[in-house]
Amino acid sequence: MRSRWLASAAIVGLALAVPAAGQTSGRKTYLDKVINGKHMSETTARAAAQLAEFEQKKEPQCLQAASELLETIDLAKEKDAMKRLTLRRETLETWLALVALIDRNLDPNFNPQDVPSTGVAPPRVGNVSYPPGADPKLIADPQARARYEAALKQNKEKAENYRIQTWLKRFDESLSPKAERFVRMSYTTVPGDQREVNETVKKLIKNPQRASTLTRAAAPKQ
């Protein structure tokens, strides 16, 4: 089955190189290859492009857009058996790339209670305080102005990070079960299917808990 699968990949001209499990090819990781490489399926290619955009811009909505694209894939509608196998593998890889990106960017120390502020109050100099958000150039004292500029920068970064982490946390909760569902619904207990899931998980998933959950989703039920 494995050899037939590899042959089918060649037949459909799959351009995605498959390094051995756990290895990287050159400086690119397998994750990089999934999100930046070629896909047979236009839908997985578009989903991968959303993941690449997330990596570039750190815009969390890209992850949701990728998920929605992947959810439109209906393997049963692909009548060509070889193409269906390729589509299934590409969909699996893209789902796993999505959750791998969540894992890579999710901060385990993120504290949702530590909310950002809309603005920063300028330092008080003598008994003069400008209202929060006032332009730094109004602060005559250079040290106070520098402190204020640093606080403004820090607040902006905190707000941006809070936003990203909030969405990542929500998407981890809402999108991860969808990835698991795809594995559970699309792979059988035959050894070839099990091998494909296990090897893809090994290549893409660094988080041991995540890897265990995903491989369990495909594993024969006790």
Next chain:
Amino acid sequence: MPNGDSDSSNPLDSPDSTGSTGGATRNCTTCTITSQTAVSAPPDRARTTIGVGEEVDLTCSDSSVGWSVTGDAVLSGSGTSATLQAGSTAGAVTATATGPTCTCSISFTVITPSNPFMEPKNGADLKHHNGRPDCGYLGEFYLQPDTVSFKNLEVREKNSKCAADGFYKNFNNTSHQPEGQTESAWFTMNDCITGKGTPANLDDTIYSGDPGGAGPPFEAGTMTFPIVWEYRVRGGAATALNQFEQKHVVDATGKCTTSKDGASASRVPGDPDGNPWPD
């Protein structure tokens, strides 16, 4: 609790097709779609009035259906379940499930946020310096009404400049955010709170400032910022909410009153120091 509409107009639902055994058709005169909001606040999860951006999980009683949607919404899923997310505009949205024997649909009314609601953060000090006519507080920002969830929205505050006179005349035309910045960062929202609305994940730093000078007595004065907040859905285009005011008033005794969208706090010079944020 089923709250969907059913439709037996599919030809396969005709009496001739029911009761067949062992064939490709199944007994089906109706199918239903049940819905449950993705978030548990507000508590009525079967409601069909939802906020812009809100998600609803749908389940069809028929098996192996195809889903479609009309109106401003995104629908994803397959088989018996799907998730609908309302878009950014108010109006009607209808999800339809088409199965082998049945077609059924469910409609939602999507509403936009009405007005923001602000209040001082519970348990936080009021900002004040003993002996000075200054005052402020950390504000909390909510989107109303509280009958739907706006958790999937993001909000931001636009920059503006104040009109100030009297005690605050030196602050006249001061910007609410640094010059060149047109608006704040985007802030995420949290779970809806009954009686208040959907809160933003932020502390709004609301403060009069203090232009200095001797007193009492103090020169009476007023400083007013026009305030506009915007919201967006799924990183889309920004929509402005109704404008309101952030106002700071000092009277001759030095009593300072700060208000923003109805929330208000006052301090007199003799009140003790308060530092919800450091100087």
